[in-house]
Amino acid sequence: xxxxxxxxxxxxxxxxxxxxxxxxxxxxxxxxxxxxxxxxxxxxxxxxxxxxxxxxxxxxxxxxxxxxxxxxxxxxxxxxxxxxxxxxxxxxxxxxxxxxxxxxxxxxxxxxxxxxxxxxxxxxxxxxxxxxxxxxxxxxxxxxxxxxxxxxxxxxxxxxxxxxxxxxxxxxxxxxxxxxxxxxxxxxxxxxxxxxxxxxxxxxxxxxxxxxxxxxxxxxxxxxxxxxxxxxxxxxxxxxxxxxxxxxxxxxxxxxxxxxxxxxxxxxxxxxxxxxxxxxxxxxxxxxxxxxxxxxxxxxxxxxxxx
Amino acid sequence: xxxxxxxxxxxxxxxxxxxxxxxxxxxxxxxxxxxxxxxxxxxxxxxxxxxxxxxxxxxxxxxxxxxxxxxxxxxxxxxxxxxxxxxxxxxxxxxxxxxxxxxxxxxxxxxxxxxxxxxxxxxxxxxxxxxxxxxxxxxxxxxxxxxxxxxxxxxxxxxxxxxxxxxxxxxxxxxxxxxxxxxxxxxxxxxxxxxxxxxxxxxxxxxxxxxxxxxxxxxxxxxxxxxxxxxxxxxxxxxxxxxxxxxxxxxxxxxxxxxxxxxxxxxxxxxxxxxxxxxxxxxxxxxxxxxxxxxxxxxxxxxxxxxxxxxxxxxxxxxxxxxxxxxxxxxxxxxxxxxxxxxxxxxxxxxxxxxxxxxxxxxxxxxxxxxxxxxxxxxxxxxxxxxxxxxxxxxxxxxxxxxxxxxxxxxxxxxxxxxxxxxxxxxxxxxxxxxxxxxxxxxxxxxxxxxxxxxxxxxxxxxxxxxxxxxxxxxxxxxxxxxxxxxxxxxxxxxxxxxxxxx
Numbered sequence: 013x014x015x016x017x018x019x020x021x022x023x024x025x026x027x028x029x030x031x032x033x034x035x036x037x038x039x040x041x042x043x044x045x046x047x048x049x050x051x052x053x054x055x056x057x058x059x060x061x062x063x064x065x066x067x068x069x070x071x072x073x074x075x076x077x078x079x080x081x082x083x084x085x086x087x088x089x090x091x092x093x094x095x096x097x098x099x100x101x102x103x104x105x106x107x108x109x110x111x112x113x114x115x116x117x118x119x120x121x122x123x124x125x126x127x128x129x130x131x132x133x134x135x136x137x138x139x140x141x142x143x144x145x146x147x148x149x150x151x152x153x154x155x156x157x158x159x160x161x162x163x164x165x166x167x168x169x170x171x172x173x174x175x176x177x178x179x180x181x182x183x184x185x186x187x188x189x190x191x192x193x194x195x196x197x198x199x200x201x202x203x204x205x206x207x208x209x210x211x212x213x214x215x216x217x218x219x220x221x222x223x224x225x226x227x228x229x230x231x232x233x234x235x236x237x238x239x240x241x242x243x244x245x246x247x248x249x250x251x252x253x254x255x256x257x258x259x260x261x262x263x264x265x266x267x268x269x270x271x272x273x274x275x276x277x278x279x280x281x282x283x284x285x286x287x288x289x290x291x292x293x294x295x296x297x298x299x300x301x302x303x304x305x306x307x308x309x310x311x312x313x314x315x316x317x318x319x
Numbered sequence: 320x321x322x323x324x325x326x327x328x329x330x331x332x333x334x335x336x337x338x339x340x341x342x343x344x345x346x347x348x349x350x351x352x353x354x355x356x357x358x359x360x361x362x363x364x365x366x367x368x369x370x371x372x373x374x375x376x377x378x379x380x381x382x383x384x385x386x387x388x389x390x391x392x393x394x395x396x397x398x399x400x401x402x403x404x405x406x407x408x409x410x411x412x413x414x415x416x417x418x419x420x421x422x423x424x425x426x427x428x429x430x431x432x433x434x435x436x437x438x439x440x441x442x443x444x445x446x447x448x449x450x451x452x453x454x455x456x457x458x459x460x461x462x463x464x465x466x467x468x469x470x471x472x473x474x475x476x477x478x479x480x481x482x483x484x485x486x487x488x489x490x491x492x493x494x495x496x497x498x499x500x501x502x503x504x505x506x507x508x509x510x511x512x513x514x515x516x517x518x519x520x521x522x523x524x525x526x527x528x529x530x531x532x533x534x535x536x537x538x539x540x541x542x543x544x545x546x547x548x549x550x551x552x553x554x555x556x557x558x559x560x561x562x563x564x565x566x567x568x569x570x571x572x573x574x575x576x577x578x579x580x581x582x583x584x585x586x587x588x589x590x591x592x593x594x595x596x597x598x599x600x601x602x603x604x605x606x607x608x609x610x611x612x613x614x615x616x617x618x619x620x621x622x623x624x625x626x627x628x629x630x631x632x633x634x635x636x637x638x639x640x641x642x643x644x645x646x647x648x649x650x651x652x653x654x655x656x657x658x659x660x661x662x663x664x665x666x667x668x669x670x671x672x673x674x675x676x677x678x679x680x681x682x683x684x685x686x687x688x689x690x691x692x693x694x695x696x697x698x699x700x701x702x703x704x705x706x707x708x709x710x711x712x713x714x715x716x717x718x719x720x721x722x723x724x725x726x727x728x729x730x731x732x733x734x735x736x737x738x739x740x741x742x743x744x745x746x747x748x749x750x751x752x753x754x755x756x757x758x759x760x761x762x763x764x765x766x767x768x769x770x771x772x773x774x775x776x777x778x779x780x781x782x783x784x785x786x787x788x789x790x791x792x793x794x795x796x797x798x799x800x801x802x803x804x805x806x807x808x809x810x811x812x813x814x815x816x817x818x819x820x821x822x
Contacts, residue, residue, distance in 0.1 A: 060819070063669075063670050064669075065666060065669060065670065065818060065819045066818040066819065067818055084669075084674070084675075085672045085673070085674050086672070088670060088671055088672040088673075089672045091670075093670040095663070095666060095667075097663065098663075099662050099663030099664050099666070099667070100664065101574075101578065101664050103577075103578070104560075104564075104577070105560035105561055105562065107560075107561060107562040107563050107564065108560070108561055108563070108564040108568060109667075111563055111564035111568065112564055112568050112569070112574060113667055113671060115564075115568070115569040116569070116570070116571070116668065116671035116672065116673055117671045117672060118672065141562040141563075142559040142560050142561065142562045143559065143560065144560055157667075
């Protein structure tokens with residue numbers, strides 16, 4: 013059994029609202045798996061089911077081959093979790109909350125080791141642990157949860173939009189920590205709607221929309237579905253010359269620049285033509301998840317249409 | 320001005336139900352007090368007798384205030400003003416205080432008291448509320464959090480109550496044996512000023528000018544401070560806490576204790592205070608002799624069953640209050656579960672290796688411990704104060720028996736509210752407190768207002784055994800223990816299937 017997380021046809025309804033509508037999600041051991049989708053797509057609901065905080069209405073979900081609801085306690089010894097909106101006890105300091113969660117997870121048996129890990133993370137995230145929970149800002153609450161998650165070793169990290177509220181500097185610290193646990197062999201499920209973060213970290217990505225998985229695969233395989241954006245200065249180039257460029261889609265001229273997109277595997281046919289036109293100020297942007305994302309969530313995109 | 324109007328309307332809209340409930344509740348309290356006193360202490364001689372007893376007991380003067388003669392209006396004012404004033408400090412806003420003053424006035428008038436006195440009493444309650452509105456606003460300037468500001472303001476209310484209590488306990492004899500003149504400390508307290516109106520007797524509005532000036536001074540101070548302070552900042556710096564948790568904070572039970580011990584200590588202190596009063600009152604009543612039949616009858620309407628001595632009767636009556644405190648403490652322990660769930664902090668515990676049933680059971684265990692602590696505090700305090708007042712050794716056994724008898728009803732509340740939490744989480748808080756108030760009204764005051772027996776029987780408190788006398792009915796207590804056990808078992812079983820409901 014090489015899959016750490018596996019859901020098949022997972023359905024979850026809240027009254028008349030269907031939050032998950034037959035979700036299939038497979039995360040293999042050792043992956044950093046990006047879990048993308050807009051607000052309300054069902055990311056948090058999926059995570060709550062995987063953590064045994066809620067139960068699915070139909071379909072199956074397994075974590076490490078076990079049932080997340082019935083085997084919750086055994087599974088939670090192997091899982092670290094960071095919620096998207098961290099709540100802290102108003103009267104406990106951040107340091108107390110971190111110690112409590114780590115102890116509940118049994119991660120403090122090696123006391124000096126735990127103290128060293130906690131101190132290192134506290135410094136890296138620049139967190140003041142002596143403040144009461146109610147006085148932390150959103151970003152600092154998020155840091156408390158991140159330190160608590162990384163201060164004890166886990167085999168699976170489930171992170172629900174963990175960097176919301178963090179500044180970019182702390183985002184970099186977060187990426188370092190993810191790299192560290194991944195190098196140690198842990199599996200990571202990273203829910204996010206920050207595409208650059210997912211592009212940077214994740215080997216595999218699943219995109220969900222309206223409770224269904226609409227796209228899943230490695231970043232490279234998904235990039236084949238996208239187009240590269242090309243632009244250059246419009247100086248002296250007429251419509252006839254532009255029309256001669258092969259495989260160009262959506263050609264437009266504005267602000268003195270020509271822009272078009274091309275299928276990524278057609279790019280080699282485009283470049284010689286650009287050379288003969290002697291274009292200036294050429295930029296070629298590789299396909300981004302942004303574009304992939306917009307294809308699925310932009311106007312008129314049909315749910316599940318591309319999968 | 321238009322902006323003020325919009326803000327005011329938004330505020331009223333936000334608080335309208337809470338405000339309506341408070342104003343209505345205070346008005347009804349005034350009405351019930353007037354009606355109950357007219358019924359229980361119908362004639363002048365009865366009231367004079369009780370007042371003589373109260374004047375001989377500084378503890379009662381401290382709690383209630385100062386009597387100004389035995390006419391029914393003056394007697395009612397003596398009985399309830401201090402409580403009404405306390406309630407008035409809990410609401411915020413000048414308009415709210417005006418509404419509350421009206422509610423008290425109308426409540427007393429419907430209760431067939433003199434209109435002039437009723438108005439004076441109402442205005443006095445509103446003026447005290449206004450003073451503490453000022454206190455609350457100043458506290459808000461100094462504290463970083465609303466919790467800190469509320470805590471400070473509440474502490475100042477309690478201080479004002481106690482200062483007035485000390486002044487009243489140190490009062491001197493007035494024009495006749497049933498009049499008392501307040502000691503100087505009463506003049507340091509806004510509640511004391513309200514009391515000095517002597518509503519129904521003198522109807523003197525002058526002391527209320529101090530309340531109003533005090534509120535105005537507070538408001539002026541707030542404007543002065545506001546001009547110097549950044550929005551969101553506070554005049555006092557926030558203290559730092561611990562960077563590491565104590566070694567004991569390592570289980571969900573330890574977390575529950577950490578979150579709840581201040582409120583458990585509060586309920587226990589209230590239990591101890593009630594016990595203290597029970598022990599000392601019991602002895603005074605004993606000394607006053609059994610001749611005061613109207614008082615004994617009044618007490619008897621609270622206590623079901625038959626009892627032997629007046630001492631035991633007063634202990635049983637006071638411990639019915641302890642029973643309510645214990646049940647309230649149990650209710651709050653379960654409500655914490657719901658608060659943890661809604662706040663999202665329960666998720667942090669349940670995403671760790673803590674079984675949901677274990678988490679639930681931890682809070683029930685804490686509830687049980689809390690109930691036992693409240694009862695123990697009351698028992699010890701009652702026994703000690705009884706002994707100190709020279710009541711003889713039996714008061715020890717009586718106190719602890721009366722305390723133990725309250726356990727079943729409190730456990731019924733623990734069980735029923737926990738079942739509510741499992742089955743209808745959204746209703747836990749409102750229904751939990753609602754059931755407590757209902758049980759209190761039906762079971763404890765039901766006899767006073769003459770409710771039919773079947774209605775009174777709905778309340779668990781009605782079935783609390785009175786462990787004195789020849790034919791003690793233990794069956795009620797045993798049945799309640801059985802019911803509590805069955806309900807807790809069902810709730811625990813169902814908890815195993817219950818997902819987290821954060822909404």
